[in-house]
Amino acid sequence: MSVEYAPRPSAVGEARAEVRRQLEIWGLADRDGLGEDLVGTAELLVSELATNALLHAASRFRLTLSAAHGVLRCEVFDGGRRVPQVLDAGTSESGRGMFLVQALARRWGCHQDGPGKTVWFELGTCACDGCGGRQL
Secondary structure, X not given: OEEEEOOXXXXXXXXXXXXXXXXXXXXXXXXXXXXXHHHHHHHHHHHHHHHHHHHHHOOOEEEEEEEEOOEEXXXXXXXXXXOOOOOOOOOOXXXXXXXXXXXXXXXXXXXXXXXXXXXXXXXXXXXXXXXXXXXX
């Protein structure tokens, strides 16, 4: 599933709502307590990536979600070329988005994608060992 958003502040909330809607459709929002944690974490991290796309790329962005084999993958493509950096959480009011992604995602990354870049993260979708936690 893929949705494109215009570069406006309301797009971040729209992307968050789309994450919740899609996870509900896929039946991942109501899995014995894990579902709400999964939805909340996915919404938070997508919000961070979407905000970065608006602030740093000032371009349209595309949210792509997929789920297979116990893994939810969320991707945000934007027209910027600047690779995101993980900053120390510190006391600043901004700049912690990628710190959260690194701390909460199972895996994450960024790759150049034509005229822009795609930043992605993965979360586990089941409560079994190996799902949900970070892979070190």
